[in-house]
Amino acid sequence: MKLLRTIAMAAVASLLALPAFAQDFIAGIPRNEALIIQGTPAQNADWFNVWAPGGGGAANVNGLQQLSTDTFWFINPEGGPDAWQNALASEPPIYNEDFTQMTVKLREGIFWSDGVEFTADDVVYTVQTLIDHPGMNWSAAFTVNVASMESPDRNTVVFNLKAPNSRFHTLFTVRWNAAWIMPKHVFEKVEDPLAFNNNPPVSLGAYALHSYDKGGNWTIWKLRDDWQRTSIGMDWGQPQVKYVVYRTAGNPEARVIEQRNHNLDVINDIAPEGMFSIMKDNPTAAAWLPNFPFAHPDPTLPSVLFNTKKPPFDNKDVRWALALLIDIRAVALGSYRGAANLSALATPPTGSAPDDYFVPMQDWLANFELDTGTRKVKPYNPNVSAELANMVRGQWGDQIPTDPEQLKRLFGFGWWKQDVQAATELLQKAGFTKQGNRWMKPDGSPFTIRVQVEGDAIPTLARAGTAIAQQWSQAGIDAKVDVAGPTNGQRLSTGDFETAIYWTIETWGGHPDLSFFLDSYHSEFIKPVGETQPPRNLQRWEDPRLDEIIERNRLIAFDSPEVVELGKDFLKLAVEEMPMIPLMAYNKFAPFDTTYWTNYPSAENPYSASGPNWSNIRYMVVSLKPSGTAAQ
C-alpha cells in the first residue's frame, strides 16, 4: 500500500511540475516576428520541386507556391478594379489578331534569391523543359498549345501557338496556382528534372526557405534581405512579417484551441461550429465578415450533380422536379447552420459575379417560366435571403442586418421555391406515377436515388446531401446517402453515381470570364460512362447550344465585353436545362488571430484571398501589420 501511495504522490507531483516544462512555441524565432499559418502534413517534406508531381501536393502548399514562386499574372478572386495584377510581366498579354501568338513583356530588375537575374531565358527554358518531360506539371498543357518560342530580347517572350487560343495566358495567370517559372541556372545542371528535389529552392518571391521538418509538420520561410528585387516587393512595399511558419495543427478541435492559445494565426478551414465558437469567445479573433455568417465564400459552387447519362436523370423535367422538392432554407441550416450564400445561377455568387451576373439577371430569373405539363409556373423566390436571415436572427440577433440588399450579398440573391405540386406535375409529365406515397418510374419500378457525398472530408456538403435526401424521401422517393470517402473523385469521373453533392464549377472570382471551367464542358471532351471524364462537366451534360456558347467564347478576347453576355447565355441555359442544381458558394471558415498581426483581408478590405493554400495569400502576408504585442 505504501507503493500505491508513492505512485499517487508521484503522479500529483508530475502534474504540478508541468508548467515548468512549458517551452517557446517556435525555437529561436520571436513570436511577434512570425506569422503562423495552418499547413498540410507533407509526406515528402524534402521535396521542393513544384514542377514535378513529388510531394503529393502538400509540399507545394506549405509556402512553396505562396511565398517563393512567381509567374506573369495574378487575379484576385475577390474582384474589384485592381483584381488583375501584373507580377513577372510588366503588362497584360499581347495577342495577335487571330490569337495564334502571345507576346509577354517582362519586368526588369527581378532577381532570384541566389542573386542571379531573372530574364526571358528562364521563361523559354521553363516551357521547353516541361514540354520535353511528360509527367511534369503543366507539361501536357504546353505540349498541346505551344509550337515554338522566341525571345527577341532579355525582357520579351513570344509564344507561337499550334492553334488559336485566346486564353493561353491563363496558364500563367494565378487564381489558386499557375505555371511557375523555373530557375534555368539551377535546373540546366540537373540530369533528370523529374527526380530532382530542388532542395533548397531558389526563390523568386519575397521569402526564401529558412528551415523545415523532415517529418512534414512545419516549414519556415524567411523574408529575403533583397525583397525589393521581387515583383511583390516592387509593388507592395516592405513586408512586416519576417518569418512565415506553415504548420500542421491537428484535428479541428485542436485547431480551435491552438488559435485561442495564439499559436495559430490563420486557420484554413473549420466546421461552422468551430468558427462560431472562436468568434463568440475569442476577443482577438477576426474573420472575412465581422458578424454572422463570418465565412469567406470561395469561387466554387457546391451543387447537386446529376449523371445525365443515367435515366431518369437524362430528363430535364425530372431534374427540375427534384430541384423544386428542395427547401433550400433547411439545407442551408442543416449544412452551414444558416451561414450559407445561396446561388440559383450556375456560377458562385462571389468576387465580381454579383455585379456581373446576379444583379443584372434578377429580372430574367423572376420572369423565368417553367412548363410543368399542365401549367406554367414562376419558380424563383427572390426573398429567400430575408427568409434565411429571419431564421438565424433568433440566435445571432443584431448581427444580422435588415437591409434587403445587404442580406442578398450575405445570404444570396434568391433560390427556387419549394413547390411540391409543380414537382408532382413535372414527374407526371415525365411518365412517373404515384402508388400511395411512393413515386414509381415509367417502367413501374420504385424511384430510387443514391445521393453521393464524400463524407467527413467536407462535412458541410455531407450534411447538405443528408438534408436533401431526407426531403426527397419525404416526397415519396427512396433516396439514400452514399458516402464515397476517398473514392469520391474516381466515382464521379467514371460516372459511377446517380446524384452527388460536389462542385464542377469554379471561376476566376475576380473576372467574369467563365472559360475557367466552361471550356471543358464542350461535348468533344465527354467520355462514355465507365471511362474517366476530364475534370469539370462530371454531369456529362451535352447540348449543342452549350457547344455554341463555348466555341464563341474561344474566339473573343479575355476582356471583351461579349464575355459577360456569353456568360449570361450559359447561365440561362443552365437554368433551363438544370444539369446540376446549384446550391451555394463554398463558404470557407478561416478565422484569423489578431494578437500579433492585423490588417487581414476582409469583405470591407478585400485586397487578397484569405485561403492559406491559395497562392494569392502572398498579398496578405506582405500587407499584414504588427499589432505591437511583445513576444511571449
Add this chain to the structure above:
Amino acid sequence: MRMSGFFIYLAKRLGQFVFVVFTGVTLAFLIAHFSPVDPIEQTVSLLTSFGNTDPRAVEMLRQSLRELYGTDGTLFEQYLAFWSRVVRGDFGPSLSAFPTPVMTVIGRSLPWTVGLLTLATLLAWILGNLLGALAGYFRNSRLLKLVGVFVMSMQPIPTYITGLTLIIVFGYVWPVLPISGGAQLNLEPSFSWAYVSSVIVHGTLPALTLVLVGLGGWFISMRSLVSNIVTDDHVVYAELAGVRSRTIFSQYVARNAMLPQVTGLALTLGHVFGGAVIVEFVFNYPGMGRLLIVGIYAGDYSLVLGVTTIAIIAVATAVFVIDILYPLVDPRVKLG
C-alpha cells in the same frame, strides 16, 4: 531439455513464421491492389484541382503518370516484382511522395511511433499489472477498489474521446502541454537536451492517452489471475506457515501470474510497428499510423504495403520469439 528436440521445435516454429509472413504479406498485397482508390487519379486530381485545366492536357498527364509510376502490367507481374523488391528491403517509390522510396518515408515516421508506443505500452503494462496484482491480493482495500472503478470506467471510453479530453484539459483549461506535433517548431533533431526534452513534453499527452486506454486490460486480467492464485493450496499453505505477506505477494502470487502477461506484452510490443492510428491522428503525431491513413487515402499501395509488411513481420517475429523462449521459461511446454 534435449537439444535435438529443441531444434526440431525451432524449425517448426520457423516454418510457421515464414508461412505467416508470406500469407499476411500476400493478403496485404491483394487488398491494397484491389482498393478502389487509384493513385494515378488521386495525383491527377491534386494537380488539376483548383487550376485552369485543359481536358486534352489532363488525358496526356494521366498517361504520362501511368508510365512514370510503373503501374502498368498484370497483377501477377506486379506481385512477382513486389516480392523481388521486398526480399531486398525495397518497396519501390511512394506514389504519393513520388519518387521518394517508401523505406525513406517510413524511416522518418518509424522512430516516432516505436518510441511512443514502446514507452506507453511498457508503462501501461507495468502500472496495470502492478495495480491489478495489488487489487487481486488486497481484495478488501477501499483505495484499490476505487482504483479498480476508475481503471474499469476508463476502459470502455473510446481512445478518441480520451485524447480529446486531455487536449481540452491540458491544452485549453490548463494550457501547460503541447497538443500537436512531435517536437518544438524550428528545432533540429539531435541528442541535445533541448530536443530530447521537447520530444518528451510533446509525447506526454499521446503517451498518457495510450496508458489510460491500455491500463484497464492489464489491470483486469492481472487482478483475475491473482484472485485465482491466492486461493491455490501453495498460497494458503504459505499463509498458514507464517510466510510474510510481501513475500507471498511477490514470490508466490505475482510471479506465477506474470507468465501470460509477459506473453501478452511481447505480442503487444509486436504491434508497435503498425502505429497508433487514432492517437496519432488526434495529436497530429508524426508516426506510422498517420502515414498509413495518408497512404490509404492517396491510394498509395506501395506505402500501405510497406507499413503493413513491417507490421506483419514485427508481430510474427514477436510470436516467434515467444514461442522459442517459452520452453526455456516454462517446462510444461513440450518439445518435438
